[in-house]
Amino acid sequence: MQKTVALLSLALGAVTAQAADPVRRDLLSLNASASVEVTRDVLAVAFSTTREGTDAATVQSGLKQALDAALAEAKKAARPGLVEVQTGNFSLYPRYSSKGGITGWQGTAELLVEGKDAPAIAQLTGRISTMTIARVGYNLSREQRERAEAEVSAQAIARYRAKAADYAKQFGYTGYGIAEISISGDEPMRYAAMASPRTKAMGAAADEALPVEAGKATVTVSVNGTVQMTK
Template sequence: MTVQQMMAAGAVCLAAFSMSARAQTASAEPLRNVAQLSATGSVEVQQDLLTLSMSTTRDGADAAAVQLQLKQALDAALQLARQAASPGQMDVRTGNFSLYPRYGKDGKINGWQGSAELVLEGKDFPRITGTAGKIQTLSIANVGFALSREQRARVEADAQAQAIERFKLKATEIARGFGFGGYTLREVSVAANDQGYTPRLRVMAMQAKSEMSDMAPPVEAGKSTVLVTVSGSVQMK
């Protein structure tokens, strides 16, 4: 390598080092006139999705016999539920199906226990409760309410619009409060969730259902409050 080439290479390295040093210095400089803030939008809406689970338990000395009893109880319930099923209005699915040994004081297996579950879910509350009232091989174990996907999406859009407007208003107020004419958005994040009361039916009260044929249990949905939070930082200018 000639002397001229060595000098040129050294100049390039020096320039690169200088640019890197300036970039590090710039990145190390503290942010100025930046405000962190958040705003929340909320919408209260009626819960429109009912989830009703039904279950039964069996106990016996033979595992195959217990499993067969559970299967027969679940098959009978499924047959009735499928006749009333309607997409979105009442969807039917099986839940937990378990079989496990029971142990005696000597640590040896002395029997078997098992459980089976059926879940009815949808927007047609009378259809769901009416079907549950006709099923005699399972008992109601739990009732829960929530928002359907369509309801949640619609409400979240409204709550998000509220949160964004409140964020913009708060950013403007903060900027003016510090003597600035306005702001620019640096970064932002959006988070959504809903809060609601989910009633539960008393299981003991529903065990007597087998004595009341075709008795639909009373249910009443509550409300959910959908919250959307917009948070981030703005550059006041």
């Protein structure tokens, strides 16, 4: 008997809890966004070189010599925040014949240069002769991105609030309250199409600067969330 009473009490408690927490039908999901165009202020250039041969040590030595020479030239232009230099991928792997035996070795080395001083980096590309340009990228510095996001965040939030107030009114409510909200930003990296390393190596004159144009980046901030409309 006591067990039956206990089960009945639990059942009544569950019903009471459900009655106290009814399904909310006055929630509205919304999204709003704002964008701004800003000039990209960071230029990134990746240099690379490849070597191949029958002896692994010889191939590795050739890669190291090419990288050391390029690194020494790049360090002459290095300045914190303006021209940053670092080594990239350095790999060496075997080549196999159709029967599975090793027939030779091939390797790749990279040097990465980036910074806000685009003219200095462009000039540097003409002075590095042991490696060729693999890719060029334009991006925003952290400071530039934060300034842009601060500007458009205020716009996106204002648009979100205006939409919430307008939709609540159209549904017959007098106001709203924030139930859940999230804010996110997006500005993708852009890479420029470059001539192949072979063309660059054969056609570029000594000290010829790379022509660069950073262009604009679109920074977008989105506000997504749910509001509870109120009477």
